[in-house]
Amino acid sequence: MLQQSDQAVQFLQPDGSLSDQGRPVWESLSSEMKRKFYEGMVLARTMDRRSVILQRQGQIGTYAPLEGQEAAQVGSALALAKEDWIFPSYRDHGAAMIAGMPLDRILFYWMGRVEGNIAPKGVRILPPCVPIATQLPQAVGTAWAAKWRGESSVAVAYFGDGATSEGDFHEALNFAGVFRLPCIFFCQNNHYAISVPFSRQSATATVAEKARAYNLPGVRVDGNDVVAVYDVMRKALNRARRGEGATLIEAVTYRKGSHTTADDAKRYRNRDEVKEWERRDPLQRLEKRFLIDGTLTRGQVETCHRRCREEVDKAWKKASQAKKAPPTHLFAHVYQSLPAELKRQRAQVEGEAHG
Amino acid sequence: MAELTMIQAICDGLATALRQDKRVVVLGEDVGKNGGVFRATEGLWQEFGDERVIDTPLAEASIVGAAIGMAINGMRPVAEIQFMGFIYPAFEQIVSHAARLRTRTQGQYSASIVVRAPYGGGIRAPELHSDSTESLFVHIPGLKVVVPSTPADAKGMLLAAIRDPDPVIYLEPMKLYRSTRQQVRQEAYVIPLGQARQVREGEALTVLAWGAMVPLVEQAAERWAQRGVSWDVLDLRSLYPLDEEAILSSVRKTGRVLIVHEAPKTGGLGAELTALINEHAFLWLEAPITRVTGYDVPVPMFALEDDFRPNQERIDRAVEKVLAF
Ligand SMILES: Cc1ncc(C[n+]2csc(CCOP(=O)(O)OP(=O)(O)O)c2C)c(N)n1
Numbered sequence: 001m002l003q004q005s006d007q008a009v010q011f012l013q014p015d016g017s018l019s020d021q022g023r024p025v026w027e028s029l030s031s032e033m034k035r036k037f038y039e040g041m042v043l044a045r046t047m048d049r050r051s052v053i054l055q056r057q058g059q060i061g062t063y064a065p066l067e068g069q070e071a072a073q074v075g076s077a078l079a080l081a082k083e084d085w086i087f088p089s090y091r092d093h094g095a096a097m098i099a100g101m102p103l104d105r106i107l108f109y110w111m112g113r114v115e116g117n118i119a120p121k122g123v124r125i126l127p128p129c130v131p132i133a134t135q136l137p138q139a140v141g142t143a144w145a146a147k148w149r150g151e152s153s154v155a156v157a158y159f160g161d162g163a164t165s166e167g168d169f170h171e172a173l174n175f176a177g178v179f180r181l182p183c184i185f186f187c188q189n190n191h192y193a194i195s196v197p198f199s200r201q202s203a204t205a206t207v208a209e210k211a212r213a214y215n216l217p218g219v220r221v222d223g224n225d226v227v228a229v230y231d232v233m234r235k236a237l238n239r240a241r242r243g244e245g246a247t248l249i250e251a252v253t254y255r256k257g258s259h260t261t262a263d264d265a266k267r268y269r270n271r272d273e274v275k276e277w278e279r280r281d282p283l284q285r286l287e288k289r290f291l292i293d294g295t296l297t298r299g300q301v302e303t304c305h306r307r308c309r310e311e312v313d314k315a316w317k318k319a320s321q322a323k324k325a326p327p328t329h330l331f332a333h334v335y336q337s338l339p340a341e342l343k344r345q346r347a348q349v350e351g352e353a354h355g
Numbered sequence: 356m357a358e359l360t361m362i363q364a365i366c367d368g369l370a371t372a373l374r375q376d377k378r379v380v381v382l383g384e385d386v387g388k389n390g391g392v393f394r395a396t397e398g399l400w401q402e403f404g405d406e407r408v409i410d411t412p413l414a415e416a417s418i419v420g421a422a423i424g425m426a427i428n429g430m431r432p433v434a435e436i437q438f439m440g441f442i443y444p445a446f447e448q449i450v451s452h453a454a455r456l457r458t459r460t461q462g463q464y465s466a467s468i469v470v471r472a473p474y475g476g477g478i479r480a481p482e483l484h485s486d487s488t489e490s491l492f493v494h495i496p497g498l499k500v501v502v503p504s505t506p507a508d509a510k511g512m513l514l515a516a517i518r519d520p521d522p523v524i525y526l527e528p529m530k531l532y533r534s535t536r537q538q539v540r541q542e543a544y545v546i547p548l549g550q551a552r553q554v555r556e557g558e559a560l561t562v563l564a565w566g567a568m569v570p571l572v573e574q575a576a577e578r579w580a581q582r583g584v585s586w587d588v589l590d591l592r593s594l595y596p597l598d599e600e601a602i603l604s605s606v607r608k609t610g611r612v613l614i615v616h617e618a619p620k621t622g623g624l625g626a627e628l629t630a631l632i633n634e635h636a637f638l639w640l641e642a643p644i645t646r647v648t649g650y651d652v653p654v655p656m657f658a659l660e661d662d663f664r665p666n667q668e669r670i671d672r673a674v675e676k677v678l679a680f
Contacts (some may be wrong), residue, residue, distance in 0.1 A: 061479045061657055090481065110481060112657030130483045131441055132413055164442065165412035193413045195389030201412045268388050327662035334652045341621060345650045352668065 008252050009232055010222040014280045016288025025231050026289075033078075034295050037226045039304055040074035041283050044094035046308040047103060050112060050316065055261040059320065060110040068224075070187045071282030074098050075229030076156070076251070077239055085124040085142050085155040087135035091188075091255075092158040096125050103315030104229035104322075111319065114329075124153070133163035136172035136185065143176070143183035143246070154240040156184045161192025164207050170214075176246035177214035183246040184236050188223060191253040195268035211248035223251030224282040240265045254280070327353055359539040362532040364506035365395045365471075368513035369433065371543045373403050376431060379517060382409040383418055383435030383471075386430040392437055393473060393532055419445035422454050422468045431517055432468050439474035439485040439526065446491075452571075454497030466522045469513070474546040475567050475617055476664055477530035479657040485529075486654045487618035490506045492524045493595045493627070499523045500594040501548055504569040506537040508592060511546030528566035535570075551598035555583030557649060560677060563628055564615045565591040568665065572615055584678070594624055602628065603636050610641035611677050617664050620648040642680035647673045 011022025018026050048067050055063040057132060066073065073094035080086070093106045100123035109116025109128060115118050131134035135137055139157035147152045163169055176183045187207050193229035204210060211218025217239075221232045236247035254277040258265040265274075290296040296304075305345050331338060331346045338346065360366060372379045381396060381403075387410035390397035398409040411418050415436055422432035436442045442449075453466040476485035479640060492500045499521055503509035509527070516523035554569065555576050564572045569590045576586040589603045591597065606612055612632060614625040625646040647665045655663050 062481055109656075112660070114480075114656050114658075116656075128482075130481060131443070162413035165414040165417075167414070167416055168444075193384070193387045194412070195387075196410050200410055263392070268389070270633065324658060327659065330650055330652045330655055330659055330663060339651075342651050345620070349650070349662070352672075 008220040008222045009228045010225050011228040011231065012225045012285055012289060014227065014285055016285060016292050018289075023107045026227055029227070031295050036078055036288075037074065037230070038286055038290070038296065039308070040078060040098050041070040041226065041286065042304050043311065044070045044074055044097065045283060046305070047097065047106070047312050047315075048094070050057075050109070050312050052257070052261060054107075054316070055110070060107065061112050062260050062262045063110050064260045065255065065257040066091050066094050068277065068281070069188055069190060069285075070094055071226035072223035072229055072251035072253045073158075075226040076186055076233040076249075077232050079233035081237070082122070082265050082284040083151065083153040084237070085126070085127050085139065085146075085153060087139040087142075087157040088128050089132070089135065089159050089163070090128045090130055091160070092128065095158055096128075099123065099125055101125055103312060107315055107319040108322075113325070115322075115325075122343045124181060129314070133159060133166035133168040133172075135159065135167050136163070137175065139174045139185075140172045140181055140183055143181040143240075144179060146182055152241050154182045154184060154237050156186055158186050158188070160193060161187060161189040161191065161201055161207060162196065163187070164210065165193075165201055173211065173214040173216060173246070173248065177216050180243070180245035182243070184233070184240060184241035185246065185248045186233070187248065187250045188253050189250050190253050192255070192259070192265075192269070194259045194263060197268075207250035208248060211349065216246050216248055218248040218250065220250045220252060223283065224280050226282060226286060232324030253282075256281075356538045356540055358536040359506045360533045361503070361506045361509045362393055362395055362528070364510040364537075364539045365513060365527065366397050367539065368510040369396060370399060370402065371510075372431075372433070372514060372517045373399065373407060375543055376517075378429060378431040378595055379433065380407045380409060380425065380430060381433045381435065382411050382422065384411060384413055384437050385408060386435050391435065393529070395435065395471070395527075402455045415441060415443075415445035416448055418450040419453065419468070419470060421629045422470070423448060423456065423466045426467045427456075427464050433517060434468060434470050436470060436472040438480075438484045439472040439488060440486050442470070442472055445470070447524070449492070449498070449522070449524070450495050454495045457521065458497065465520055467520050469516045469519075469523045469525050471513075471525045471527060473529045473532070475528045475530055476654060476657075476660050477567055479570055479660065480529070484658050485657070485660065486531065487616070487649065489526055489633055490618060490622060490624050490627075492623055498595065499548055500526065501592060502526045502566045503592065504528065504529065504531060504566055504590050506535070506635060507539050508537055508546055508552065511544050512548065512592065512614050514543055515545040515548050518545065523548070526566065530567040531570070546592075549596045549598060551601040552590040553601070554588040554590050554591055555580075557587045558609060558612045559584045559586060560613060560674065561587045561589065561609045561611045562601075562615065563589050563591060563602065565594060567615070568615045568617055571665065571667070572670070575667055575674070578667075579674065597628070597631065599631065599635070602631065606636045607639045610639050611680075612640070612644040613670070613677055614644065614672055615645065615647045615665050615670060617649050619651045620646060621651045623648055642677045645673045645677050
């Protein structure tokens with residue numbers, strides 16, 4: 001059962017120990033699943049750190065780092081079924097890669113290439129949404145269509161705490177409540193919208209409590225606890241599939257770095273706060289757990305890190321060697337068939353390209 | 356006088372206005388403690404405090420709607436929209452309210468606000484950050500739309516916009532934020548809205564441009580001048596209202612017109628300028644008015660950005676055509 005909870009659900013504590021509530025959940029998970037949590041988070045972090053370096057080297061454009069938010073993204077995405085829909089924002093490539101977005105496409109996106117928007121066939125991931133909160137009403141519509149078509153798919157919108165200030169957030173939750181739609185609003189409350197702290201974003205103490213106004217369950221979960229995130233997400237998905245409607249999940253987390261590579265978080269965050277969240281790091285927490293209960297040996301941990309590095313290397317090699325699209329690509333897919341004026345413009349570009 | 360970049364000149368303009376006029380407030384996302392994502396409000400929060408330099412929640416409709424409300428009650432708000440691509444949630448407030456408040460209340464109230472927004476491409480920004488949708492606003496009666504292209508203009512036009520009794524959409528070409536420095540006067544000074552700036556004088560051709568296209572056109576004009584072909588170059592600065600006199604008198608002198616803008620061609624401001632010239636200076640024309648613009652496609656992600664934006668080659672080809680006609 002999913003109950004409104006203002007207290008964040010937490011199973012795995014920062015020191016690697018389990019809460020009373022968490023122990024049975026942890027014990028019910030297969031070791032394969034536990035490994036997936038870990039591998040997914042290591043891959044997300046490896047990819048993220050590499051992307052920051054690539055940006056510094058001028059190989060890719062402005063980049064939005066996700067370090068610190070791996071548990072929220074990986075835990076939630078691992079709970080999804082293949083037929084579920086994902087409406088991500090620009091910081092959710094950790095979730096996207098778990099849901100089947102190839103790493104080279106994610107790199108393409110940050111290289112400013114439209115190919116990075118396209119998920120492989122059968123993977124229902126929409127392009128990263130840049131205008132804040134605008135993906136939420138769309139997720140509602142897709143969920144609505146699924147309900148109408150009798151599908152069991154659920155639409156999940158990923159967004160940040162800043163997004164909860166936009167009208168689109170409120171309108172989407174309202175629709176989802178009124179029409180009882182199979183939709184999940186997954187908010188990563190990383191405490192800042194660029195420089196603006198949550199206390200300046202919202203007069204309520206939590207995001208989760210806003211769900212009440214729309215008659216939805218709102219659940220607050222420790223977003224750095226992959227086990228709790230996975231479990232809460234699974235329950236919300238089941239609820240949606242049973243036809244009981246939408247859920248708002250607030251995963252309480254922290255972005256460890258700056259908003260993007262063009263931002264400097266030191267201007268608006270103090271060191272103590274950053275250090276405190278370092279202590280709550282999602283990945284270290286799981287590693288500690290593993291060392292306690294032996295799910296993974298040190299050797300296996302190292303192998304995992306090495307494999308992730310290799311995978312990212314391979315993706316970068318592929319992305320960086322891919323040929324640039326020709327200028328005429330500007331006109332591809334603007335319309336199904338080109339209007340006359342656009343044909344003229346295209347011909348002009350072609351003429352110029354040929355000298 | 357100080358040597359300032361455009362972004363510093365804007366900041367200086369805001370500080371000057373805040374110092375001069377108690378009714379002025381600055382509001383928007385990240386404008387306070389962080390000093391704005393481009394540093395347009397650097398240091399203002401420290402100098403003027405939280406009540407006059409306001410970090411708002413992430414909500415454009417409320418930023419502009421609240422600004423309108425403040426103006427109704429006697430204040431002079433300057434709202435920052437972080438990028439023009441994110442102005443659309445506020446579009447309703449701008450179009451349905453700011454633009455027509457004066458008319459609807461028959462002069463009883465007016466939305467004396469400034470909405471600042473960085474716009475345009477050329478800096479390898481992420482998706483949706485590089486659009487030039489100025490003509491959406493130019494099309495709305497009741498709004499003024501202006502674009503500076505130099506640091507000195509940026510300050511003087513901003514101060515004029517803040518003093519203006521009507522709503523002004525003040526668009527800032529991101530590409531020019533830090534591209535050059537210029538002497539900018541320390542005191543408050545005003546560059547009246549509605550006046551174009553004569554960038555170069557010449558005989559063979561009139562070139563109309565604004566924002567980030569101005570330096571591009573200046574470069575081209577310089578090259579052509581070396582070949583003995585001189586251009587009249589006008590930086591429009593004010594897209595609405597247009598400086599009709601400056602445009603038409605130049606056209607009457609040269610008889611040939613090139614318009615350069617980075618927005619898509621169809622429905623772009625170039626079309627309006629063409630119609631204006633046809634209506635008032637048709638008999639002086641010696642060649643069809645020609646446009647070099649972005650294409651009618653969504654502004655691409657940055658890997659193809661250079662293929663989308665007007666460049667020297669495209670300008671040269673168009674100029675050859677206009678001169679040879
Ligand atoms: C409608 C809109 N306004 C402004 C922006 C500029 N902007 C990009 S990210 C951001 C902060 C978003 O914060 P939050 O929703 O908490 O997500 P986070 O970046 O923390 O993941 C802002 C203001 C935008 N992308 N869209």
